[in-house]
Amino acid sequence: MPPHGGDSTTVTGNGTMANSRMRLRLNPNKDHKPEGYDDLELDFSPSIFSSLEKHLPPNMLVFSRDDKAKFMREILLKYLPNGERHRTQKHKEYRQKINSHYQPLHHELYTLNPTAFFVPTFLKAISDNTEQSFRSIISEPSPDIYVFQMFQPEFCELLQAEIENFEKWVAEAKFRIMRPNRMNKYGAVLDDFGLEPMLDKLMDDFVRPLSRVFYPEVGGATLDSHHGFVVEYGEDKDLDLGFHVDDSEVTLNVCLGKEFSGGELFFRGTRCEKHVNTGSQPEEVFDYSHVPGRAVLHRGRHRHGARATTSGHRMNFLMWRRSSVFREMKLHQKDFSSWCGECNRMKMERQRSTCAATRLELIAKEGESTA
Numbered sequence: 001m002p003p004h005g006g007d008s009t010t011v012t013g014n015g016t017m018a019n020s021r022m023r024l025r026l027n028p029n030k031d032h033k034p035e036g037y038d039d040l041e042l043d044f045s046p047s048i049f050s051s052l053e054k055h056l057p058p059n060m061l062v063f064s065r066d067d068k069a070k071f072m073r074e075i076l077l078k079y080l081p082n083g084e085r086h087r088t089q090k091h092k093e094y095r096q097k098i099n100s101h102y103q104p105l106h107h108e109l110y111t112l113n114p115t116a117f118f119v120p121t122f123l124k125a126i127s128d129n130t131e132q133s134f135r136s137i138i139s140e141p142s143p144d145i146y147v148f149q150m151f152q153p154e155f156c157e158l159l160q161a162e163i164e165n166f167e168k169w170v171a172e173a174k175f176r177i178m179r180p181n182r183m184n185k186y187g188a189v190l191d192d193f194g195l196e197p198m199l200d201k202l203m204d205d206f207v208r209p210l211s212r213v214f215y216p217e218v219g220g221a222t223l224d225s226h227h228g229f230v231v232e233y234g235e236d237k238d239l240d241l242g243f244h245v246d247d248s249e250v251t252l253n254v255c256l257g258k259e260f261s262g263g264e265l266f267f268r269g270t271r272c273e274k275h276v277n278t279g280s281q282p283e284e285v286f287d288y289s290h291v292p293g294r295a296v297l298h299r300g301r302h303r304h305g306a307r308a309t310t311s312g313h314r315m316n317f318l319m320w321r322r323s324s325v326f327r328e329m330k331l332h333q334k335d336f337s338s339w340c341g342e343c344n345r346m347k348m349e350r351q352r353s354t355c356a357a358t359r360l361e362l363i364a365k366e367g368e369s370t371a
Protein backbone atom coordinates (compact mmCIF):
# COMPACT_ATOMS: atom_id res chain seq x y z
CA MET A 1 0.00 0.00 0.00
CA PRO A 2 1.38 3.40 -0.83
CA PRO A 3 1.96 5.66 2.15
CA HIS A 4 -0.91 8.06 2.63
CA GLY A 5 -0.61 11.36 4.38
CA GLY A 6 -4.27 12.28 4.13
CA ASP A 7 -7.01 12.06 1.55
CA SER A 8 -5.58 14.65 -0.78
CA THR A 9 -1.88 13.85 -0.59
CA THR A 10 -0.27 11.21 -2.77
CA VAL A 11 3.30 10.22 -3.37
CA THR A 12 4.19 10.31 -7.02
CA GLY A 13 6.72 8.11 -8.83
CA ASN A 14 9.72 10.36 -8.34
CA GLY A 15 9.06 10.71 -4.64
CA THR A 16 7.79 14.29 -4.64
CA MET A 17 4.66 15.20 -2.77
CA ALA A 18 1.82 16.27 -5.01
CA ASN A 19 -1.11 17.76 -3.20
CA SER A 20 -4.31 17.75 -5.17
CA ARG A 21 -5.48 20.82 -3.28
CA MET A 22 -2.50 22.67 -4.69
CA ARG A 23 -3.94 23.60 -7.99
CA LEU A 24 -5.27 26.71 -9.63
CA ARG A 25 -8.85 27.71 -8.96
CA LEU A 26 -11.17 28.23 -11.92
CA ASN A 27 -12.84 31.23 -10.33
CA PRO A 28 -10.36 33.96 -9.48
CA ASN A 29 -10.34 35.41 -5.99
CA LYS A 30 -11.57 38.83 -7.09
CA ASP A 31 -10.89 40.61 -3.79
CA HIS A 32 -7.28 39.49 -3.60
CA LYS A 33 -4.73 42.15 -4.47
CA PRO A 34 -1.83 40.44 -6.25
CA GLU A 35 1.81 41.32 -5.63
CA GLY A 36 4.07 42.94 -8.18
CA TYR A 37 6.64 40.67 -9.83
CA ASP A 38 8.49 43.27 -11.90
CA ASP A 39 11.73 43.11 -9.96
CA LEU A 40 12.14 39.31 -10.06
CA GLU A 41 14.21 37.47 -12.66
CA LEU A 42 11.52 35.32 -14.27
CA ASP A 43 11.08 33.45 -17.57
CA PHE A 44 7.60 34.88 -18.06
CA SER A 45 6.13 38.36 -18.10
CA PRO A 46 5.58 39.75 -14.55
CA SER A 47 1.99 40.65 -15.49
CA ILE A 48 1.25 36.94 -16.09
CA PHE A 49 2.26 36.19 -12.50
CA SER A 50 0.12 39.00 -11.13
CA SER A 51 -2.99 37.91 -12.99
CA LEU A 52 -2.35 34.24 -12.20
CA GLU A 53 -2.01 34.93 -8.47
CA LYS A 54 -5.77 35.43 -8.17
CA HIS A 55 -6.23 31.80 -9.21
CA LEU A 56 -4.02 30.34 -6.49
CA PRO A 57 -5.62 28.06 -3.90
CA PRO A 58 -6.78 30.27 -0.99
CA ASN A 59 -4.31 28.78 1.53
CA MET A 60 -1.43 29.72 -0.77
CA LEU A 61 -2.26 33.40 -0.92
CA VAL A 62 -0.42 33.99 2.38
CA PHE A 63 2.77 32.27 1.17
CA SER A 64 5.89 34.33 0.47
CA ARG A 65 6.13 35.95 -2.92
CA ASP A 66 9.04 33.67 -3.90
CA ASP A 67 7.06 30.54 -3.05
CA LYS A 68 4.08 31.75 -5.01
CA ALA A 69 6.29 32.64 -8.00
CA LYS A 70 7.95 29.20 -7.83
CA PHE A 71 4.60 27.39 -7.84
CA MET A 72 3.24 29.45 -10.72
CA ARG A 73 6.46 29.12 -12.72
CA GLU A 74 6.27 25.31 -12.48
CA ILE A 75 2.79 25.35 -13.96
CA LEU A 76 3.80 27.70 -16.75
CA LEU A 77 6.89 25.64 -17.61
CA LYS A 78 4.81 22.50 -18.16
CA TYR A 79 3.34 24.09 -21.24
CA LEU A 80 6.53 25.32 -22.83
CA PRO A 81 7.78 22.17 -24.58
CA ASN A 82 4.88 21.81 -26.99
CA GLY A 83 3.94 25.48 -27.01
CA GLU A 84 7.32 26.88 -27.80
CA ARG A 85 9.10 24.67 -30.27
CA HIS A 86 12.03 27.04 -30.44
CA ARG A 87 13.06 26.32 -26.85
CA THR A 88 14.42 22.95 -27.94
CA GLN A 89 18.06 22.80 -28.86
CA LYS A 90 17.42 21.54 -32.37
CA HIS A 91 15.13 24.38 -33.15
CA LYS A 92 17.58 26.87 -31.74
CA GLU A 93 20.22 25.56 -34.17
CA TYR A 94 17.74 25.76 -37.02
CA ARG A 95 17.12 29.43 -36.26
CA GLN A 96 20.79 30.19 -35.88
CA LYS A 97 21.45 28.68 -39.30
CA ILE A 98 18.82 30.93 -40.86
CA ASN A 99 19.95 34.05 -39.04
CA SER A 100 23.58 33.66 -39.96
CA HIS A 101 22.81 33.26 -43.68
CA TYR A 102 19.60 35.12 -44.44
CA GLN A 103 19.90 38.81 -45.39
CA PRO A 104 16.72 40.73 -44.46
CA LEU A 105 15.30 42.93 -47.19
CA HIS A 106 13.38 45.50 -45.12
CA HIS A 107 15.13 46.09 -41.79
CA GLU A 108 12.38 48.47 -40.67
CA LEU A 109 10.03 45.48 -40.25
CA TYR A 110 12.14 43.98 -37.48
CA THR A 111 11.37 46.69 -34.92
CA LEU A 112 7.78 47.56 -34.18
CA ASN A 113 6.88 51.03 -35.41
CA PRO A 114 3.22 51.62 -34.50
CA THR A 115 2.51 54.58 -36.81
CA ALA A 116 4.11 52.85 -39.80
CA PHE A 117 2.48 49.47 -39.13
CA PHE A 118 -1.08 50.25 -38.00
CA VAL A 119 -3.90 52.40 -39.34
CA PRO A 120 -4.63 55.49 -37.13
CA THR A 121 -8.11 54.27 -36.05
CA PHE A 122 -6.65 51.08 -34.65
CA LEU A 123 -3.83 52.91 -32.87
CA LYS A 124 -6.25 55.35 -31.26
CA ALA A 125 -8.58 52.59 -30.04
CA ILE A 126 -5.70 50.64 -28.48
CA SER A 127 -4.20 53.68 -26.77
CA ASP A 128 -7.63 54.63 -25.29
CA ASN A 129 -7.74 51.01 -24.07
CA THR A 130 -11.42 50.73 -23.18
CA GLU A 131 -14.05 48.27 -24.37
CA GLN A 132 -15.93 51.26 -25.80
CA SER A 133 -12.93 52.44 -27.83
CA PHE A 134 -12.40 48.89 -29.18
CA ARG A 135 -16.09 48.53 -30.08
CA SER A 136 -15.96 51.82 -31.97
CA ILE A 137 -13.62 50.35 -34.62
CA ILE A 138 -14.55 46.67 -34.39
CA SER A 139 -17.56 44.87 -35.82
CA GLU A 140 -18.86 41.53 -34.58
CA PRO A 141 -20.55 40.02 -37.65
CA SER A 142 -21.14 36.73 -35.82
CA PRO A 143 -20.94 36.07 -32.06
CA ASP A 144 -17.32 36.19 -30.79
CA ILE A 145 -15.77 36.90 -34.20
CA TYR A 146 -14.25 40.38 -34.33
CA VAL A 147 -13.30 42.22 -37.52
CA PHE A 148 -11.32 45.46 -37.82
CA GLN A 149 -8.96 47.40 -40.07
CA MET A 150 -5.43 46.90 -38.69
CA PHE A 151 -2.39 47.15 -41.02
CA GLN A 152 -1.30 50.02 -43.26
CA PRO A 153 -1.18 49.08 -46.98
CA GLU A 154 2.57 49.89 -47.10
CA PHE A 155 3.23 47.56 -44.18
CA CYS A 156 1.34 44.75 -45.95
CA GLU A 157 3.47 45.30 -49.04
CA LEU A 158 6.77 45.36 -47.16
CA LEU A 159 5.93 42.20 -45.23
CA GLN A 160 4.93 40.36 -48.40
CA ALA A 161 8.15 41.45 -50.08
CA GLU A 162 10.15 40.25 -47.08
CA ILE A 163 8.48 36.85 -47.17
CA GLU A 164 9.04 36.52 -50.92
CA ASN A 165 12.67 37.43 -50.35
CA PHE A 166 12.92 34.79 -47.64
CA GLU A 167 11.28 32.15 -49.86
CA LYS A 168 13.70 33.06 -52.66
CA TRP A 169 16.64 32.54 -50.30
CA VAL A 170 15.19 29.20 -49.12
CA ALA A 171 14.92 28.01 -52.73
CA GLU A 172 18.36 29.25 -53.78
CA ALA A 173 20.15 27.92 -50.70
CA LYS A 174 18.12 24.68 -50.97
CA PHE A 175 17.42 25.18 -47.29
CA ARG A 176 15.09 22.64 -45.68
CA ILE A 177 12.44 24.89 -44.22
CA MET A 178 9.90 23.96 -41.53
CA ARG A 179 6.39 24.96 -42.59
CA PRO A 180 4.02 26.69 -40.15
CA ASN A 181 1.85 23.63 -39.45
CA ARG A 182 0.84 20.22 -40.73
CA MET A 183 -1.94 21.65 -42.87
CA ASN A 184 0.01 24.11 -45.03
CA LYS A 185 2.65 23.06 -47.55
CA TYR A 186 3.54 26.70 -48.29
CA GLY A 187 4.15 29.64 -45.99
CA ALA A 188 6.80 30.54 -43.43
CA VAL A 189 7.20 30.89 -39.66
CA LEU A 190 7.99 34.55 -39.01
CA ASP A 191 9.46 33.81 -35.58
CA ASP A 192 12.12 31.68 -37.27
CA PHE A 193 13.81 34.43 -39.27
CA GLY A 194 14.22 37.22 -36.76
CA LEU A 195 10.74 38.66 -36.41
CA GLU A 196 10.03 37.16 -32.97
CA PRO A 197 10.87 40.25 -30.86
CA MET A 198 8.68 42.44 -33.07
CA LEU A 199 5.81 39.95 -32.89
CA ASP A 200 6.18 39.65 -29.11
CA LYS A 201 5.65 43.36 -28.83
CA LEU A 202 2.81 43.35 -31.31
CA MET A 203 1.06 40.68 -29.28
CA ASP A 204 1.69 42.14 -25.83
CA ASP A 205 0.86 45.74 -26.61
CA PHE A 206 -1.70 45.46 -29.38
CA VAL A 207 -3.49 42.11 -29.22
CA ARG A 208 -3.55 41.22 -25.53
CA PRO A 209 -5.65 44.33 -24.68
CA LEU A 210 -8.31 43.10 -27.11
CA SER A 211 -8.30 39.46 -26.02
CA ARG A 212 -8.44 40.47 -22.37
CA VAL A 213 -11.75 42.21 -23.06
CA PHE A 214 -13.25 39.87 -25.65
CA TYR A 215 -12.03 36.42 -24.56
CA PRO A 216 -11.60 36.33 -20.77
CA GLU A 217 -13.21 32.85 -20.60
CA VAL A 218 -10.42 31.23 -22.66
CA GLY A 219 -7.47 32.88 -20.92
CA GLY A 220 -7.53 36.09 -22.96
CA ALA A 221 -5.86 38.01 -20.12
CA THR A 222 -3.03 35.50 -19.65
CA LEU A 223 -1.86 34.79 -23.20
CA ASP A 224 1.84 34.02 -22.82
CA SER A 225 3.17 32.43 -26.00
CA HIS A 226 2.63 32.76 -29.70
CA HIS A 227 3.23 31.16 -33.09
CA GLY A 228 3.48 33.72 -35.90
CA PHE A 229 3.42 32.70 -39.55
CA VAL A 230 2.18 33.48 -43.03
CA VAL A 231 0.22 31.21 -45.33
CA GLU A 232 0.06 31.46 -49.11
CA TYR A 233 -2.76 30.41 -51.36
CA GLY A 234 -3.17 30.35 -55.11
CA GLU A 235 -2.73 28.22 -58.19
CA ASP A 236 0.88 27.24 -57.48
CA LYS A 237 0.44 27.24 -53.67
CA ASP A 238 -2.03 25.71 -51.23
CA LEU A 239 -5.54 25.89 -52.65
CA ASP A 240 -7.82 25.65 -49.65
CA LEU A 241 -7.79 24.55 -46.03
CA GLY A 242 -10.06 21.89 -44.51
CA PHE A 243 -12.35 22.31 -41.52
CA HIS A 244 -10.28 22.46 -38.31
CA VAL A 245 -9.56 24.13 -34.97
CA ASP A 246 -6.29 25.98 -34.25
CA ASP A 247 -3.78 25.02 -31.54
CA SER A 248 -4.42 28.38 -29.92
CA GLU A 249 -6.70 30.12 -27.45
CA VAL A 250 -7.01 33.19 -29.66
CA THR A 251 -6.14 33.52 -33.35
CA LEU A 252 -5.43 36.74 -35.22
CA ASN A 253 -5.72 36.44 -39.00
CA VAL A 254 -4.87 39.42 -41.22
CA CYS A 255 -5.01 39.39 -45.00
CA LEU A 256 -1.89 41.00 -46.54
CA GLY A 257 -2.98 40.85 -50.19
CA LYS A 258 -2.68 40.60 -53.10
CA GLU A 259 -5.18 40.32 -55.95
CA PHE A 260 -7.33 37.21 -55.55
CA SER A 261 -10.81 35.80 -55.66
CA GLY A 262 -12.31 33.16 -53.40
CA GLY A 263 -10.51 32.12 -50.24
CA GLU A 264 -13.43 32.88 -47.89
CA LEU A 265 -13.22 31.70 -44.31
CA PHE A 266 -16.17 29.64 -43.09
CA PHE A 267 -16.94 29.44 -39.36
CA ARG A 268 -19.14 26.84 -37.70
CA GLY A 269 -19.28 27.47 -33.95
CA THR A 270 -16.85 27.03 -31.04
CA ARG A 271 -16.39 23.58 -29.50
CA CYS A 272 -14.48 21.91 -26.67
CA GLU A 273 -12.39 18.77 -27.39
CA LYS A 274 -15.28 16.45 -26.59
CA HIS A 275 -17.72 18.20 -28.91
CA VAL A 276 -15.42 19.10 -31.79
CA ASN A 277 -17.27 16.86 -34.25
CA THR A 278 -20.85 17.75 -33.36
CA GLY A 279 -23.15 19.51 -35.82
CA SER A 280 -23.62 23.26 -35.94
CA GLN A 281 -26.70 25.38 -35.26
CA PRO A 282 -28.00 27.69 -38.02
CA GLU A 283 -26.90 30.78 -36.04
CA GLU A 284 -23.32 29.45 -35.95
CA VAL A 285 -22.92 29.45 -39.73
CA PHE A 286 -20.83 32.42 -40.86
CA ASP A 287 -18.73 33.06 -43.97
CA TYR A 288 -16.14 35.82 -44.17
CA SER A 289 -14.40 37.36 -47.22
CA HIS A 290 -10.86 38.68 -46.74
CA VAL A 291 -9.91 42.29 -47.39
CA PRO A 292 -6.20 43.28 -47.37
CA GLY A 293 -5.17 45.00 -44.14
CA ARG A 294 -8.28 43.80 -42.31
CA ALA A 295 -8.02 41.51 -39.27
CA VAL A 296 -10.26 38.74 -37.97
CA LEU A 297 -9.92 37.77 -34.33
CA HIS A 298 -11.49 34.49 -33.16
CA ARG A 299 -11.09 31.73 -30.59
CA GLY A 300 -8.76 28.92 -31.66
CA ARG A 301 -11.55 26.45 -30.85
CA HIS A 302 -13.92 28.27 -33.22
CA ARG A 303 -14.17 25.66 -35.97
CA HIS A 304 -13.28 27.02 -39.39
CA GLY A 305 -11.75 26.41 -42.80
CA ALA A 306 -10.80 28.32 -45.94
CA ARG A 307 -12.45 27.89 -49.32
CA ALA A 308 -10.36 27.59 -52.46
CA THR A 309 -8.59 30.71 -53.68
CA THR A 310 -9.91 30.43 -57.24
CA SER A 311 -7.65 32.96 -58.93
CA GLY A 312 -4.70 35.17 -58.12
CA HIS A 313 -2.50 34.92 -55.06
CA ARG A 314 -3.44 35.43 -51.41
CA MET A 315 -1.14 35.85 -48.43
CA ASN A 316 -2.35 35.94 -44.81
CA PHE A 317 -0.57 36.75 -41.60
CA LEU A 318 -1.50 34.53 -38.64
CA MET A 319 -0.82 34.62 -34.95
CA TRP A 320 -1.84 31.77 -32.70
CA ARG A 321 -1.79 32.89 -29.10
CA ARG A 322 -1.84 30.48 -26.17
CA SER A 323 -2.35 30.66 -22.42
CA SER A 324 -0.57 28.14 -20.19
CA VAL A 325 -2.90 29.07 -17.35
CA PHE A 326 -6.01 28.33 -19.38
CA ARG A 327 -4.59 24.99 -20.53
CA GLU A 328 -3.79 24.01 -16.95
CA MET A 329 -7.23 24.93 -15.66
CA LYS A 330 -9.01 23.19 -18.53
CA LEU A 331 -7.64 19.89 -17.20
CA HIS A 332 -9.86 20.14 -14.13
CA GLN A 333 -13.01 21.25 -15.91
CA LYS A 334 -15.83 19.33 -17.59
CA ASP A 335 -18.33 22.00 -18.46
CA PHE A 336 -17.26 24.57 -21.04
CA SER A 337 -20.64 26.20 -21.52
CA SER A 338 -19.08 29.67 -21.31
CA TRP A 339 -17.54 29.13 -24.75
CA CYS A 340 -18.46 25.69 -26.23
CA GLY A 341 -21.70 25.97 -28.22
CA GLU A 342 -22.58 22.33 -27.57
CA CYS A 343 -21.85 22.40 -23.79
CA ASN A 344 -24.01 25.51 -23.66
CA ARG A 345 -26.85 23.91 -25.63
CA MET A 346 -26.83 20.87 -23.32
CA LYS A 347 -26.85 23.08 -20.24
CA MET A 348 -29.87 25.03 -21.52
CA GLU A 349 -31.58 21.73 -22.33
CA ARG A 350 -31.02 20.51 -18.75
CA GLN A 351 -32.38 23.76 -17.35
CA ARG A 352 -35.44 23.54 -19.58
CA SER A 353 -36.24 20.00 -18.50
CA THR A 354 -35.77 20.89 -14.82
CA CYS A 355 -38.17 23.79 -15.29
CA ALA A 356 -40.69 21.58 -17.07
CA ALA A 357 -40.45 18.94 -14.30
CA THR A 358 -41.02 21.56 -11.62
CA ARG A 359 -44.03 22.90 -13.47
CA LEU A 360 -45.53 19.40 -13.75
CA GLU A 361 -44.96 18.86 -10.03
CA LEU A 362 -46.71 22.11 -9.19
CA ILE A 363 -49.67 21.25 -11.42
CA ALA A 364 -49.89 17.83 -9.79
CA LYS A 365 -49.85 19.39 -6.31
CA GLU A 366 -52.51 21.89 -7.31
CA GLY A 367 -54.59 18.99 -8.64
CA GLU A 368 -54.23 17.21 -5.28
CA SER A 369 -55.27 20.24 -3.26
CA THR A 370 -58.32 21.00 -5.39
CA ALA A 371 -59.37 17.35 -5.56
Ligand SMILES: [Fe+2]
Nearest residue numbers: 244245246304
Ligand atom coordinates in the same frame (compact mmCIF):
# COMPACT_ATOMS: atom_id res chain seq x y z
FE1 LIG B 1 -6.95 27.99 -38.65
Ligand SMILES: [Zn+2]
Nearest residue numbers: 272275340343
Ligand atom coordinates in the same frame (compact mmCIF):
# COMPACT_ATOMS: atom_id res chain seq x y z
ZN1 LIG C 1 -18.39 21.17 -25.09
